[in-house]
Amino acid sequence: MVSQLGLAYNLLCGIDENGRGTYTAEGITAIADALHVNSSLTSLDLENNQLCGVDRVVRGTYRGTYTAEGITAIADALRINGVLTKCKLKENQLGVTGWTAIFNALCDSPTSKIVEWDLRYESLRFASLEPEIAKPLAEYISATGSLTSLSIGDYNLGDDGVEALSIGLKESKSLATLDLSNSYGRMTKFGPKGAAALASAIAVVAGSLTEVCSDPQTTFSLYLLRQYASRFMLTSVSLCLLARSSTSAGMTLARRVQSHWLMPFASIAPLRRCASRTSNACSPCFHAQILACCA
Amino acid sequence: MAEGRVRVRGREGEEVVWSRKAARRAGRLTNWLDDLGPSEDTIFPVQETCATVLRTLGAMCDDDWSASCLDECSLTQLASLIEGASNLLAEQALEYAQTAFACRLDGKCANELRELLGALDDFESDEERVAALAEPAFTLNSPMPQHTAASALPVNDDAAEAALGKVDVGTLIELKGLNRAWRALGRRALCSRLCRREGHADPRQLHEITELNLELLIEAGRPSEAARAGRLLHLERLTGYGFVVDVAAVRNVDLVEEEDEEEEEEEEDNEWNKELLRGPAKHALCSCVTGEGEPPLKLLLGAIACAGSGEIRGIPVEQMRAGTLTHLNLNSEEAQHGYGIGPEGAMLLAFVLPVMGSLTSLNLENNQLCGVDRVVGRGTYTAEGITAIADALRVNSSLTQVLAFCHPEVPLVLL
Numbered sequence: 001m002v003s004q005l006g007l008a009y010n011l012l013c014g015i016d017e018n019g020r021g022t023y024t025a026e027g028i029t030a031i032a033d034a035l036h037v038n039s040s041l042t043s044l045d046l047e048n049n050q051l052c053g054v055d056r057v058v059r060g061t062y063r064g065t066y067t068a069e070g071i072t073a074i075a076d077a078l079r080i081n082g083v084l085t086k087c088k089l090k091e092n093q094l095g096v097t098g099w100t101a102i103f104n105a106l107c108d109s110p111t112s113k114i115v116e117w118d119l120r121y122e123s124l125r126f127a128s129l130e131p132e133i134a135k136p137l138a139e140y141i142s143a144t145g146s147l148t149s150l151s152i153g154d155y156n157l158g159d160d161g162v163e164a165l166s167i168g169l170k171e172s173k174s175l176a177t178l179d180l181s182n183s184y185g186r187m188t189k190f191g192p193k194g195a196a197a198l199a200s201a202i203a204v205v206a207g208s209l210t211e212v213c214s215d216p217q218t219t220f221s222l223y224l225l226r227q228y229a230s231r232f233m234l235t236s237v238s239l240c241l242l243a244r245s246s247t248s249a250g251m252t253l254a255r256r257v258q259s260h261w262l263m264p265f266a267s268i269a270p271l272r273r274c275a276s277r278t279s280n281a282c283s284p285c286f287h288a289q290i291l292a293c294c295a
Numbered sequence: 296m297a298e299g300r301v302r303v304r305g306r307e308g309e310e311v312v313w314s315r316k317a318a319r320r321a322g323r324l325t326n327w328l329d330d331l332g333p334s335e336d337t338i339f340p341v342q343e344t345c346a347t348v349l350r351t352l353g354a355m356c357d358d359d360w361s362a363s364c365l366d367e368c369s370l371t372q373l374a375s376l377i378e379g380a381s382n383l384l385a386e387q388a389l390e391y392a393q394t395a396f397a398c399r400l401d402g403k404c405a406n407e408l409r410e411l412l413g414a415l416d417d418f419e420s421d422e423e424r425v426a427a428l429a430e431p432a433f434t435l436n437s438p439m440p441q442h443t444a445a446s447a448l449p450v451n452d453d454a455a456e457a458a459l460g461k462v463d464v465g466t467l468i469e470l471k472g473l474n475r476a477w478r479a480l481g482r483r484a485l486c487s488r489l490c491r492r493e494g495h496a497d498p499r500q501l502h503e504i505t506e507l508n509l510e511l512l513i514e515a516g517r518p519s520e521a522a523r524a525g526r527l528l529h530l531e532r533l534t535g536y537g538f539v540v541d542v543a544a545v546r547n548v549d550l551v552e553e554e555d556e557e558e559e560e561e562e563e564d565n566e567w568n569k570e571l572l573r574g575p576a577k578h579a580l581c582s583c584v585t586g587e588g589e590p591p592l593k594l595l596l597g598a599i600a601c602a603g604s605g606e607i608r609g610i611p612v613e614q615m616r617a618g619t620l621t622h623l624n625l626n627s628e629e630a631q632h633g634y635g636i637g638p639e640g641a642m643l644l645a646f647v648l649p650v651m652g653s654l655t656s657l658n659l660e661n662n663q664l665c666g667v668d669r670v671v672g673r674g675t676y677t678a679e680g681i682t683a684i685a686d687a688l689r690v691n692s693s694l695t696q697v698l699a700f701c702h703p704e705v706p707l708v709l710l
Contacts, residue, residue, distance in 0.1 A: 001654070002648070002651075002654055004656040004658075005657050005658075006660045007664070008661070010662055010664040010681070012681060016668065016669060021667060027664075027682065028681075030685035034685040039690075
């Protein structure tokens with residue numbers, strides 16, 4: 001039976017990529033209802049279906065009218081479903097309301113097997129509300145035993161949000177990868193207070209958390225490096241470099257890594273080549289993996 | 296005999312009095328009255344039926360009787376009334392009792408029905424029970440004599456089948472999951488309902504099935520039975536909605552859409568044509584169907600699912616029906632299928648998906664499944680296609696193994 005189903009880019013709620021049309025939850029509700037009983041689907045891709053009736057912001061303008069009917073139905077289904085490991089909801093502009101519905105449902109679920117969430121590519125519209133996601137997300141992270149990967153780079157959590165997230169992170173039972181790198185080239189917005197809290201939380205759960213991705217220019221990255229320069233608990237630290245700042249950023253990073261970990265320069269050389277190649281290929285970003293054990 | 300009264304004696308010897316009008320509504324009593332002109336002292340013996348049942352039947356055949364009187368009857372009592380009415384050829388009473396019986400059962404799942412009917416589960420394993428529920432609706436009982444320890448109902452076989460005369464097809468399918476006796480009875484009732492062909496005896500083996508009522512299966516939420524029936528080598532006709540489909544003719548229809556440049560240009564300017572069937576392919580398919588007016592889309596999709604060849608808008612219907620595909624990528628951008636399969640294509644997929652026992656991955660990205668264009672928003676929203684896909688997903692993976700029974704390499708006689 002079908003274990004992987006791709007339904008991305010199908011306008012399941014009748015709203016197009018310009019936010020036009022009449023919102024109808026009938027289609028997505030039918031899928032949600034099926035998830036209550038289906039026990040073969042492990043991966044469902046619902047990306048880019050304008051599930052909440054809105055589309056991404058262009059030049060600060062937000063298109064469509066937000067409604068949570070469809071995503072609430074999906075959240076209710078995820079609470080019951082005990083088979084899905086991946087439910088891709090990226091680029092649906094779920095906002096705080098939508099993601100909170102998802103996290104609260106999963107927090108209550110004794111059966112959920114979801115292993116990853118990617119919250120990137122969300123709208124700026126909800127920027128002022130973004131820190132509100134931190135609390136339900138933190139509660140979910142601390143409650144679940146299945147979540148292994150979380151990408152949250154585009155969210156403007158702020159120091160308070162990051163502190164709240166850090167509390168949940170400390171109690172995480174399963175998270176292995178935390179990606180704070182940014183899809184749009186915006187910096188993850190939190191300052192030294194949040195960075196310190198997060199780096200400290202990561203140190204607590206370093207037994208299971210084996211990979212952390214972050215933009216190299218951020219304060220958090222420095223905190224993170226400093227943390228692990230002495231502990232060496234992670235198997236790898238991935239630092240996401242934006243292509244547009246490729247070579248120079250790579251060199252900056254190399255110098256920082258060298259100064260923190262006292263690594264021989266030869267270990268950094270492959271990183272430089274990687275940075276140049278990615279820049280030429282115009283790839284949005286790449287991960288430079290630095291093995292912590294190399295020190 | 297006193298005018299207006301007829302004496303009837305039941306199995307135990309007890310006598311029951313019917314009105315003459317009621318007696319006229321029972322074929323056997325009518326024949327007796329007409330043929331023999333019995334005196335008022337003559338008693339009509341009904342050896343097969345007890346007096347209690349005869350008394351109720353007499354009342355049911357009267358003018359002032361109300362169907363609500365059956366509300367107090369148990370299902371066993373209703374079955375006895377059906378048996379008695381069948382014996383006496385009392386059509387009105389039979390219909391009342393069948394309707395009451397069906398009302399109690401319709402819409403319930405196997406577990407609810409088992410409790411309602413007090414049926415003991417004698418399947419050897421969970422797999423056997425699941426298989427009974429998942430087998431094709433037209434599966435027949437083995438022609439070899441069945442040795443079942445218990446009957447489904449405490450009435451004779453014909454009456455038991457008559458008791459299910461008005462039970463809907465979906466419920467008949469659920470009844471097969473109660474126990475072996477109910478599976479046998481359910482199969483018989485379904486065969487009679489789905490495969491009976493005028494002028495032909497009821498089929499006793501799969502290769503004798505030449506006709507299938509698709510309307511009953513579609514309306515019972517089992518559209519995929521059409522694809523399963525496509526493996527019946529001797530199937531000649533699909534019926535439903537007042538139409539008859541010539542299966543052999545459908546097998547020869549070229550479903551490939553011919554590109555019409557003018558039409559394509561017109562579509563660029565106007566609304567995207569989300570119809571799966573159009574042009575010569577639709578004309579050829581409709582020529583395989585006889586009946587008044589235009590056949591409904593559901594019937595045409597069922598015909599394609601059953602006997603369509605090749606591909607239609609990129610959907611490899613013939614390969615899908617064979618059940619061997621493990622991956623199916625219908626992403627219209629990758630496969631360059633233009634505007635995608637649309638809602639009607641999704642409905643067709645839903646007809647065939649449940650028989651694709653080997654399929655693990657299905658990619659339907661970029662297919663305008665709800666009829667609306669992604670970028671410019673052309674088209675009218677419809678949830679019919681995505682709902683059909685969702686319905687096809689309403690399965691439990693424990694059925695996976697059962698669906699393998701329908702694999703073409705497994706001889707149909709095992710079904």
